[in-house]
Amino acid sequence: MARNVPVEYLYPPYNLTYFHFIDTNGVFLLSRNSTFSAAVFNPGAAADDQQSRFFFSVLHAASRTPVWTATAGSTILQSIVLSLSSRGLALSDPGAAADDAAAAAWSTPPLRSPVTALRLLDSGELLLLDAANATLWSSFDRPTDTILPGQALLAGVPLTAVTSDNDLNPGSYRLLVTAGDALLQWASSSSAANSSSFVTYWALSTDANSVQDSTAAVHSMTANSSGIYLLAANGHDTVFRLRFPSTTTDAAVLLKVDPSGRLRALAMASPPRATLPTVWAAPYDGCDLPLPCRSLGLCTPGTNGSSCSCPDAFSTYSSTGGCSPADGSTLTPSASDSCTSPTSTSGLNYMSLGVGIGYFANKFASPDTSGEPLAACRDGCSGNCSCVGFFYRNSSMSCFLVRNQIGSLFRGGGDNSGAVGFVKTFPASRHQGKGASSSSLSLITIVFGIALPTVAAVLIGFLVYAIWIKRKVGSSSDKKKRKKQHGQGSSGGINRSWFKLPMLSSSQQPSSYVSEEENESADDDEVLIPGLPARLTYIELSEATEGFKTQIGSGGFGCVYKGELRGEAVAVKRMNNLGTSRQGRREFLTEMAVIGNAHHVNLVKLRGFCADRQLLVYEYMNRGSLDQCLFRPNNQCLDWAERMGVCAGAARGLAYLHAGCARKILHCDVKPENILLDDRGGVKIADFGLAKLLSPEQSGLFTTMRGTRGYLAPEWLTNAPISDKADVYSFGMVLLEIVRGRKNCKRDNHQQLQSSSSSSSDGNDGYYFPALALEMHEQGRYEALVDQRLDGKADMAEVERVVRVALCCLHEDAALRPPMTTVSAMLDGTMEAALPRTELLGYLRLYGHGLVDVRSAGKPGKGSEFTSAGGGATSSWSPTSCVSAQQLSGPR
Structure with missing residues (x-):
């Protein structure tokens, strides 16, 4: 019959060796709900490995996964005894000499008062208590390779992987939280005491899913079922956050540095003795690990x-x-x-x-x-x-x-x-x-x-020069042959060095494409643009799209065609306007380098480009754009959970553009048409590379208006400096359209007259929706704003959160709008949604009542200054009218 195992508390004196309690698998203490157990644990036994390696560990009981282990050479041999006494816990060999290392293999540090009990909580925390039940020692303060739910890993305290699944002694990999990041590191030396021997191979701040919320110093790291958080000293404000994929289970999650050096998030809901499933891991690519192929592999x-x-x-x-x-x-x-x-x-x-x-x-x-x-x-x-x-x-x-x-x-x-x-x-x-x-x-x-690579480089340079000369004087057959060779060579991947940039002659018009003969005879100019993605030829892209046969979208910049490139579905954007100057082409290539180096799960990936024709190749999103799913009656209506996913995903993408890139990127045309979806729940921002680029410390003035009517921030019309807050305003408009499922603007008078004699399914069709959202927010009637096609199947708490965030984004004063990192945190629930300042949103109400002359918007001397009698707000601008039937971006 199995021996009875104590629950939650164990009292000194107590001694055991590894061969005790064989009928209880080495377990000598259980937490109250049996979630965790303390045991003398043989990790090799799970693999039927009868080696004599036993460890004093805390285990996740259902899966027998060790979450804490007494370290520093604490392998338990037959003569080693685990003892609980008034002085604490210790592993020792009573028969060894006093100066023998085995005499005290491991012990808790000196304590301020005698120990009266050992306690194991359902959180997995192992405690030593005194007579007043005060904590003398906690395993959470001495973590080994795992962070449990509710546990904080303090900056400077390493989380060290074990040597192998069968050897729980410390290995060569660790997670270290610093004042500015969380790093995975490899000890290239056998001496862990030498900090200079640790080599970093992953940083949380560089992960594609991470978002930076502040520049405060990092104090600690925690994790829950939604993601990982680096916290400031107050324990509440986030400095960095990394969200797990949307498919992550709602079960509690622990973080573990595994023996290979990966940081894994494991779901703790699991059948007995089953392996805990991985819901997230970093680094994602195995080749980013220090030793995936052993030394020099x-x-x-x-x-x-x-x-x-x-x-x-x-x-x-x-x-x-x-x-x-x-x-x-x-x-x-x-x-x-x-x-x-x-x-x-x-x-x-x-x-x-x-x-x-x-x-x-x-x-x-x-x-x-x-x-x-x-x-x-x-x-x-x-x-x-x-x-x-x-x-x-x-x-x-x-x-x-x-x-x-x-x-x-x-x-x-x-x-x-x-x-x-x-x-x-x-x-x-x-x-x-x-x-x-x-x-x-x-x-x-x-x-x-x-020497050989140097000589080869010189020969290649001479060959390139010879080809350039030959292009100018050679026959047309030679030109076609060279183009074919160039197409084969350029398809190999990434171009990071010098290449020829063909220039348009002064006689060529911007609106027409350059013929093959004209392009060959035009003057060339060499420019150095580092970081470019794959450069492709026009012939390759024409073949990939079957002669630009299937058009899947259009906009002010051009048309988008579906194609297949090297077995992968792609979207090819054909630009309408070609830059004719050397500087314009250089800027185009520079922006391509910036786009190609912007990597985030919520940004559409740039697969390649063609400089000659200014063609852009993006990954293909098979569900199309958000406006197709929201506004087109023949398409399946997005349910509320999908809409929340779009809100959170798009916010994360914009937050990365504003705060996560080496150079701040302003989108300047945030609208449903530029938010793409796929059938796996993916949400990606498109066309971000065609925006104005700013360095982190810059703001700037645009000489021409950019964006789409209906989403333009007030500062576009008042010649005020344009910053990332213009994107925030546009995103607020998009949030309201996601809630309603329709465009924000009023329909034209002809439509309203046609519907005035009949009952409409949506009583708010003829009203400016942002003004209605403001009114319903003031009355607390958020259910009146929800798309009626959802039949009431929407979480009203989430609806309120989205509306509040949207109205905060629409503040007329750009300085009062939250940054996108804060918007993202409020939408995904990691930060409480702020209350908008309704007294500063009066311009929405005036526009909703038709009291604004939109024809004079942004024109000085036209009487665009007005005061809201109801809200008491004074505005110096007039919102632009609704989007026309041709919903296209203006030129940039």
């Missing part, structure tokens, strides 16, 4: 997971040993943290990893030196006893030293297209007493690693 991402190989000069990849030099030379052993003298240069050599090979750590590391030649980078590594290799970027002349231990590699991407890497090697004979005397790069390395 070359990681290649794929649809079914990553694959591993070796660089060209290294032997075949082995899953147990990584890669080694194919010429028989040996790699430098992992350096010791205590090394104080330079590595002996006797026989020292460097083996090239090849061009375009990237290293995970360089994404977050600052270069050791910049602006110096490759030889100086090599010498810096040679003179550093802990350096095992280096990476050098030719474009920026940046040098990155790899210390202690080198991890896995990956090919291409980002700034690595022009990078070279080298690792220290020694001839095989060196360890047999036959060392060489050279301290520089070997002749083979110089020829194949440096």
Whole structure:
């Protein structure tokens, strides 16, 4: 018969070893509702591994998942005893000598008063209590690899992964919260005490789903079923928040750094002894981990997971040993943290990893030196006893030293297209007493690693110049052949360097496309635009769209066509107006670089572009735009949950544009037509790259009005500075249209006369909806604002939240509108929705009653100054009229 296990409390004195309570799986204490258990735990037993590794752990009872473990070499052997005494908890060997490490393998720190009880809460927190039930020690203050619901991870306290699923001793990976971020790091050295040995490979602030709400210092990190939050010192204000995917379960979620180095969110609702399901993980790409392929393995991402190989000069990849030099030379052993003298240069050599090979750590590391030649980078590594290799970027002349231990590699991407890497090697004979005397790069390395690529670059440059000359004087057949070759070469991926930018001749009109012959004979100009996405040819895109056959949308900038490019559905936007000047084309390419580097789950991805015809290639969203789902009667009506998803997703996308990019991006045309949906619940902002770009500290004046009538902020008409708050105003208008399911504007007089003699299904059809929203908000009648097609199936608390947020966005004074990060937090429920200042929204009421002459909007001297008798508000502008039947953006 099973032994009775104490519940919630255990009292000293108490002693046990791992072979006690075999009939209870090592469990010696349960929480009140049996959610968690304290146990002497053998993690290998779950895999039928009868190894003698036992640990003192707190387990999630249903899944037997350890959420806290006594660490610091605390493996429990047969002679080790876990004891609870008035001095605390301890793991020790009573038979060992006093000076033996096993005599006190682990213990709680000295306590201020004697222990009277050990308590295990249903939150998973293990406590030592005194006679007054005051907490003397808590496992939450000493986390190991897991954060539980309600637990805060303080800045500076690491969360360290275990070595493996069967060995719960501390491993090489950790999560560390700093004053400005949360970082995943790898200990490249065996000494965890050396903080400089930790290499960062993921940061929460750079994750596509993260949003920054403030610039306050981060004090702690928490998580719940909706996401991860970095909090300020008051424990309430968020500095960063990262939302989990919308498919995440409502069950409680714990965060765990797993043995591979990934940070995982695991749902705790699970059948007994089942593995907890992962609802989110970072980094997403396995090749971003330090050792997905062991040392020097070359990681290649794929649809079914990553694959591993070796660089060209290294032997075949082995899953147990990584890669080694194919010429028989040996790699430098992992350096010791205590090394104080330079590595002996006797026989020292460097083996090239090849061009375009990237290293995970360089994404977050600052270069050791910049602006110096490759030889100086090599010498810096040679003179550093802990350096095992280096990476050098030719474009920026940046040098990155790899210390202690080198991890896995990956090919291409980002700034690595022009990078070279080298690792220290020694001839095989060196360890047999036959060392060489050279301290520089070997002749083979110089020829194949440096000289050959340099000569190749010169030859390629000469070839490009020859082709340019030939284009000007060659035959038309040669031109077509060259175009075909260029199309094949450009489809390979990302262009990050020099390329030809064809210019239009002065005789060509902006409204017409350039013919192939004209384009070939036009003057070319070389420009350097780093960070460009894939450059495609007109022929490729014409074939992908079957001659621009299927039009799926149109706007003031041009038409959008559906196509298929390399097996993937895409949307190709054909611009109406071509820039004729060199500066205009340069600005176009610069904006393409900015768009291509803006990555967020709620932004439409730019797949490529064609500079010659200003064609943009985006990912395809198969459900179309929001206006098609909201306003077209033949389409299926969006239910309320879907509408809330659109509100939150679009807000996150705009918040990223305003606060998450290296350069602030103003959309300038936020409207339902530019919010795209797919059948998997995806919500993405489109056309954001065609907006005005500003640096974070800038605001600016636009020389021409941008955007769509009906969504324009007041400052567009008053020549006031335009900031990101103009997007906030437009988004407020969109929120109201999502609630109502129709356009905000009044119908024209002809429509109103036709409907005046009949009963309408919507009594508010002829009213300016923002004014009605303001009135219903003041009366608390939010149900009157909801789309009648929903048949009352809407959460009124959420309706109130959306309306309040929308009205806050519509404040006439831009300074009173909340930033998009705050709008996003209010919509997803992580922040309480603010109350709008109704006394400053009187202009909406006046416009709703038709008291504004929209024809004089924004024109000085036309009497556009007015005062609201009802609301007491004074306005210096007149809202623009409703969107016309041709709902298009104006020129930018």
